Amino acid sequence: MIALFLRDLKLSMRAGGGALIGVLFFLTVVAVIPFGVGPDMNLLARIGPAIVWIGALLAALLGLDRLFQADRDDGSLDLLLMQEAPLVLTVFIKCLAHWTATSLPLVIASPLMGLFMNMNEVSIGAVMLTLLVGSPAITFIGAAGAAVAVALPRGGLLVSILVLPLSIPVLIFGVSASYAAVEEPAPFLPPFLFLCALTLFFAVIGPLAAALALRNTAD
Amino acid sequence: MIALFLRDLKLSMRAGGGALIGVLFFLTVVAVIPFGVGPDMNLLARIGPAIVWIGALLAALLGLDRLFQADRDDGSLDLLLMQEAPLVLTVFIKCLAHWTATSLPLVIASPLMGLFMNMNEVSIGAVMLTLLVGSPAITFIGAAGAAVAVALPRGGLLVSILVLPLSIPVLIFGVSASYAAVEEPAPFLPPFLFLCALTLFFAVIGPLAAALALRNTAD
Amino acid sequence: MQLKAENLSAKRGEDLLFRKLNFCVNSGEALVLTGRNGSGKSTLLRVVAGFIRPESGKVTFQSQGTESRPAREACHYLGHRNGMKAELSVSENLHFWKDFLGGFEGGTGLSIEEAADVIGLSSITHLPYGYLSAGQQRRFAMARLLVAYRPVWILDEPTAALDAKADAMFSAMVRNHLRSGGMALAATHQPLGLDNAQQLEMRGFEFDDLEEMV
Amino acid sequence: MQLKAENLSAKRGEDLLFRKLNFCVNSGEALVLTGRNGSGKSTLLRVVAGFIRPESGKVTFQSQGTESRPAREACHYLGHRNGMKAELSVSENLHFWKDFLGGFEGGTGLSIEEAADVIGLSSITHLPYGYLSAGQQRRFAMARLLVAYRPVWILDEPTAALDAKADAMFSAMVRNHLRSGGMALAATHQPLGLDNAQQLEMRGFEFDDLEEMV
Amino acid sequence: MSHYAFYINTSYGAAGLIVLCLIAWVFLDGRARQKELKALEASGIRRRSSADKASS
Amino acid sequence: MTETSLAITKLSDLANPTRFLALVRIVLPWMVGITALLFAIGLYLSFTSESDYQQGDTVRIMYIHVPAAWLSMMCYTVMAISAIGTLVWRHPLADVAHKAAAPIGAAFTLIALVTGSLWGRPMWGTWWVWDARLTSVFVLFLMYLGLIALNRAMDDPSKAARVSAVLILVGFVNIPIIKFSVEWWNTLHQPASILRMGGSAVDPAFLKPLLVMAIAATLLFFTLHMAAMRNEIWRRRIAAQRRMAARKAGQDDT
């Protein structure tokens, strides 16, 4: 299993552009928003956490649709499916590797974005923390979509459509926790804990659904 | 050549669900935004054009990287390369088909998004116009990136460095032209004309670069 | 050890491709599938490997003293696609599969170098897999069968793209595997040069119980 | 009509794979490449088809009374990958190639139905290409050679995955093409059953002028 | 009715229209399929068990 | 044969497509009749009942909005149950059931969305807000469309059925979100006042037409669903017979 993790990590570093593409996309999104809202620094700071979260969400989608497709195309997916090891675990490990290669860099880069958006320290910290906790959920949901996409010849966009609605709750709680950290009356912990719960929930549901889909559509 | 256009169009209609999926994807992206920034209608209207443009960029990026890869994987790229017809033309046609299948529906659907984002009529018209003019540029830049990705097995990184930074000017002029149409002092024409110029420029440069990359690296 | 298929039927699309097939392969035996193009050889192999769920029946693997288990867990599958990453080097690929596949009771896998030696290409394991010729790629996919032990080998047209020498090498490899107690299921159009092999001829779609299906 | 390679050398990675090769194939002739795995057969064919730029020399095609032109424009290439889309039906695929490839002076392509008839699979042209078995897919890739006319056929292990009957069918198809004035370049490990074929044995990397290279 | 009449009428109208479209789709689809079945039967292709009246 | 597989065989005997078709032939005309009758009564009631002192005549929109909203969720639930049927028992009828239900569900969701906005304009002063209830219904609509797109994108029906079954089950998370969103997040939208613990809190004058309309709409759903399933079964039979004919022809000449 560790072998699988390392292989996937190596592959996305080497072939997919890995970390950089996500971060660049993230940067692009963040760079464009100020044009919309104008140079109003306060407003920027206000919508900052939301924008960073949306950017991260969208960046996580790039490449997610190929999570299993690449393995299918060269036949390794078949071999992964045959093993005694529970398929759910295999999927889980692949998700982890994907998260490490693409979302983790985003989490690490998010303070930079925060600075661009004129956010203060607490707010930056909160966004980073919520991203760290919340972004795996998106990967796990995405895995379910990607597994479905394998069955489709060119399922990329379809996956995002299926994934985005499900990721809305994650986004809501992520953003509201980030806001709660700054704005006084709202408490930080409840939405944050809810976010953690969501991630745990999807960490179970996502791989399960993905495994189900993979088993049912191989041919 | 018309055969190629039709085939590519058919492929993206059939396999990916085509136009419907692009639009659906776009809809979901737009639906996600208000959750992030909160249901403040004025704010939504203000960032509307930027969001619609980012959605279009993302929708264009998803799947664009596979423009030539899919053909390479099944061997048809080889056959396309052998023909007497100039390769630039072939690439251009493929870009057109891709744009027609994925970006054009977005352009057509963009007024709907505008309504969701609570934008006014002028603004909606401006976004639609700028998208119509600007989105081909993204496809053309993307084609160059996709060609490089085919050429180098480990080209992913290069592509992201190539495509996103190049598409930032398009995005910026597109968004600022849309804003200029609504906000008084700023004139609409200069950024819009610049956008047109960018598209024309990339319509020449993109396919040329792509053809060059494909010729030099097929093996 | 025994691989047993009982009452096996499978569909392709919406139609039955074969129906109520029974066979049983014992330790040291091979089953060779023949039949014209499209007659269902690959489909049968993929059913055994567990990719396609059969319409009826099941395939089980049993070794002495243990419970029977799904056949796929005891199998190596060598299909049309090699299951290797073009971006990684040959030895990275093989190392990954060795680690990931792990062991199986009743045998041990060779080391990467030994396996590369057996297939006669030990000098180029450092190259990226994508740089190899078709036959070389195929031969390294065969090396995968050696680096992790599995009693059953499922081979779908294994010798396509091989030159005469490699062909002989592969026959020897399969014979060796059988001699040491393994089993093999192979679909081929060219003789594999095995002695104690059962033959099963596939015939293509069965029409008679179409109405059950819809 | 004549296909002519002069002084052809090509590199793979950084090393010369073959050097100063000359050959000339006339109307009605075939050239069969043999050699062990990795000896450069596919590479040579891909140089002729124009995918790999040769280190030196060139391949030209000349027909009576016209200027010589790059060989690739007069060639059909049938490589390891079939060049068909799994999502489209067989007839959509063939129609596309027929339209896209267009004609070439000196011959005409068959219609889709006729070509499917020749390869003996006219009843399943409506199926999506991805639903076919390996051999059926290969046979439809061969049908592509028939729907658009090209004088030169470049064949890289064409008969892998074919059953015996289809094998014979393909030999007949190639012989027919040669008889009507075409040419063929083929790399195979199994005899193709052609009579008037030149042989060229490839030998793999040439090391003698390594020092020139570095 | 009151000045809300527009909203009420539009809602009922829209709902009616959507439902009508749905019914039309189901109905026309059914008719087309039935026609195809008849055509197949006429051309001599039939399910072996089409003695039962199910597909008629 | 094991006991469970025996039970499953029995079950599938009971519900095999042929038997289903026979059943539909008998039941469908009755259902059509009853549905039409109920709608006539329901529409009559909804236009003659008195209007609300607060909401005025717009309360009449409720008689279509609420049934449509309920049905949009019920339809998805039906699909989820058949999805389990597909994945666990691999029953062909279940495949057909959830495929046929998706367009119908999309239509009901669309009605709920449209009538909701039309109600929102006079009540809240806006067509649309991005609150949790409205958005989750919108997401439901998107998921219906996505499922329809998925089914169109794949031409192997049983594989398509399995893929969409997985998705339907995953997407089922959305249903509780729709149902309880008004309680979890405070929004403009009405909290449940009819279907809730501790009895209904609505004036019986409104309740009667609403209930009649709800039953009528439910019957409409089942009628359409049955008919659509029948169409789908026919479609598959036609395809199977065409394939068989083609293959037979192919075997003769090879």
Ligand code: HEM
């Ligand atoms: C596009 C906008 C709207 C959507 C998507 C929507 C959606 C829904 C849904 C899904 C339900 C069923 C809830 C359940 O069973 O718990 C519902 C019920 C209801 N809606 Fe709406 N609605 C919208 C606008 C409105 C507006 C503007 C009003 C009135 C001011 C309204 C009043 C009601 C009422 C009274 C119920 C019944 C609640 C109950 O008693 O269970 N809705 N709506």
Ligand SMILES: Nc1ncnc2c1ncn2[C@@H]1O[C@H](COP(=O)(O)OP(=O)(O)OP(=O)(O)O)[C@@H](O)[C@H]1O
């Ligand atoms: N991209 C590449 N970079 C470096 N070396 C390569 C590359 N592609 C192929 N080679 C090497 O070139 C040699 C020739 O490969 P080629 O595919 O031409 O062989 P072949 O004669 O077709 O063999 P086979 O019978 O196995 O198909 C091989 O030894 C291979 O390792």
Ligand SMILES: Nc1ncnc2c1ncn2[C@@H]1O[C@H](COP(=O)(O)OP(=O)(O)OP(=O)(O)O)[C@@H](O)[C@H]1O
């Ligand atoms: N996904 C699919 N949907 C419908 N039919 C399919 C599908 N895949 C394969 N088939 C059909 O199933 C039949 C059996 O295919 P299979 O690949 O098992 O044949 P095979 O015996 O391996 O042939 P070959 O010798 O050509 O490899 C073929 O006729 C093919 O058309």
Ligand SMILES: [Mg+2]
């Ligand atoms: Mg096969």
Ligand SMILES: [Mg+2]
């Ligand atoms: Mg070769």
